[in-house]
Amino acid sequence: MPVPNDLADMLARVAMRDRAAFSRLYQATGPKLFAICLRILKDRTEAEDALQDIFVKIWHSADRYSTAIASPQAWLNTVTRNHAIDLLRARKPGGGDLDAAETLADDAPTPEDSAVTASEGRRIDACISALNPPRGEAVRLAYVEGDSYIELSQRFDVPMNTMRSWLRRSLIQLRECLSHG
Amino acid sequence: MAERDPMQPSDSDIATAGEYVLGTLPQPERQEFARRLETDEALQHQVRLWQTQFSPLTDEVTAVPVPQHVWAGLQARLFSDTATPGQTGVPRFWRWLGIGSALVAASLLAVVLLDPLSTIGPQAPADERLWVSDMVSQDGEIRLAALYDEDKGEMRVSVGGQAPGEGRDWELWLIKDEMAPISLGVMPRQGTAAMPIPDELRALVADATLAITDEPAGGSPQGVATGPVVAAAQLRRI
Numbered sequence: 301m302p303v304p305n306d307l308a309d310m311l312a313r314v315a316m317r318d319r320a321a322f323s324r325l326y327q328a329t330g331p332k333l334f335a336i337c338l339r340i341l342k343d344r345t346e347a348e349d350a351l352q353d354i355f356v357k358i359w360h361s362a363d364r365y366s367t368a369i370a371s372p373q374a375w376l377n378t379v380t381r382n383h384a385i386d387l388l389r390a391r392k393p394g395g396g397d398l399d400a401a402e403t404l405a406d407d408a409p410t411p412e413d414s415a416v417t418a419s420e421g422r423r424i425d426a427c428i429s430a431l432n433p434p435r436g437e438a439v440r441l442a443y444v445e446g447d448s449y450i451e452l453s454q455r456f457d458v459p460m461n462t463m464r465s466w467l468r469r470s471l472i473q474l475r476e477c478l479s480h481g
Numbered sequence: 482m483a484e485r486d487p488m489q490p491s492d493s494d495i496a497t498a499g500e501y502v503l504g505t506l507p508q509p510e511r512q513e514f515a516r517r518l519e520t521d522e523a524l525q526h527q528v529r530l531w532q533t534q535f536s537p538l539t540d541e542v543t544a545v546p547v548p549q550h551v552w553a554g555l556q557a558r559l560f561s562d563t564a565t566p567g568q569t570g571v572p573r574f575w576r577w578l579g580i581g582s583a584l585v586a587a588s589l590l591a592v593v594l595l596d597p598l599s600t601i602g603p604q605a606p607a608d609e610r611l612w613v614s615d616m617v618s619q620d621g622e623i624r625l626a627a628l629y630d631e632d633k634g635e636m637r638v639s640v641g642g643q644a645p646g647e648g649r650d651w652e653l654w655l656i657k658d659e660m661a662p663i664s665l666g667v668m669p670r671q672g673t674a675a676m677p678i679p680d681e682l683r684a685l686v687a688d689a690t691l692a693i694t695d696e697p698a699g700g701s702p703q704g705v706a707t708g709p710v711v712a713a714a715q716l717r718r719i
């Protein structure tokens with residue numbers, strides 16, 4: 301029965317082309333990554349196809365994480381969100397397609413970064429709560445649901461420019477809180 | 482221990498990196514940002530920080546069981562060789578060469594041509610006791626090939642492309658099922674070499690995966706891989 305601590309080990313073995321480890325990784329993380337796809341794509345068939353593509357990517361690029369000692373979940377989440385949001389934006393005209401998403405996996409957290417921020421862990425929740433409620437919610441929706449500025453501005457009923465300056469200011473506040481909290 | 486970025490990113494860069502990671506950055510700006518990101522290490526650091534910091538937000542997302550056909554399809558896509566048993570050696574070998582990159586073919590052929598056992602070819606019957614593994618790094622710069630002869634218990638290895646860095650060596654590992662990787666020794670810096678496989682390991686070679694890691698000169702002192710995986714590939718019968 302896989303536990304989260306095994307994820308880094310599984311990824312390292314997957315990087316070494318260990319199919320049994322790939323199967324375990326899929327069993328351990330597939331349902332969560334599938335849920336992330338569903339939240340962003342809101343379409344079951346599309347999410348199923350996306351998940352398959354994501355695991356193909358994981359199989360081929362796990363070696364980029366092979367030296368990792370912390371936060372494999374952040375790497376997996378990044379690969380998953382990038383792919384799902386890429387599909388989402390491509391589907392919705394005006395959302396702006398994220399053609400750079402392919403390269404995003406390369407920018408996934410390195411062990412160094414993970415180690416730096418591992419202790420911060422759940423601090424993101426505290427820092428989001430410290431923002432004005434609608435602004436914190438906007439950050440959460442953008443991350444978890446993949447909302448674009450168009451969707452956020454409709455949801456919160458504010459002009460898009462206003463939405464964007466809210467979010468940018470929230471991000472600066474968030475980083476301040478995350479670095480000093 | 483709060484980390485101070487020596488480059489002190491501007492608030493604007495912090496916000497834009499955040500928008501980039503969230504996926505809300507509008508397209509023209511996104512492209513511009515991606516261009517800067519290629520060379521700007523401080524910006525890369527900002528992107529990684531956001532990716533790590535936002536990641537716990539998915540804790541609230543409840544896992545959903547994945548339909549069985551997704552895994553079946555995934556296996557078919559990635560490991561279709563297992564779905565077509567009963568192929569004779571020769572067509573399988575050429576089929577495999579055909580789907581590999583030109584570099585893979587080149588490195589493998591280098592081994593085959595340099596090896597006195599190179600009776601492998603469209604005219605020759607497949608030797609059931611030979612296994613090959615081609616290992617090509619992600620960027621294609623590092624190419625290593627191994628040819629294992631079951632009768633001799635010998636692994637012929639060939640190193641092409643980029644050499645290991647100063648004071649570093651490539652170390653070859655045998656990976657079998659659930660076992661921890663087993664070191665087969667340090668690769669030559671260039672060219673070919675024969676690596677005898679100890680008797681006790683010979684039974685493990687079939688269908689195993691070979692991998693190369695970047696280690697201190699002379700190989701990992703601890704006997705376990707310490708460096709990143711440079712390249713890996715499964716051994717296939719030819």
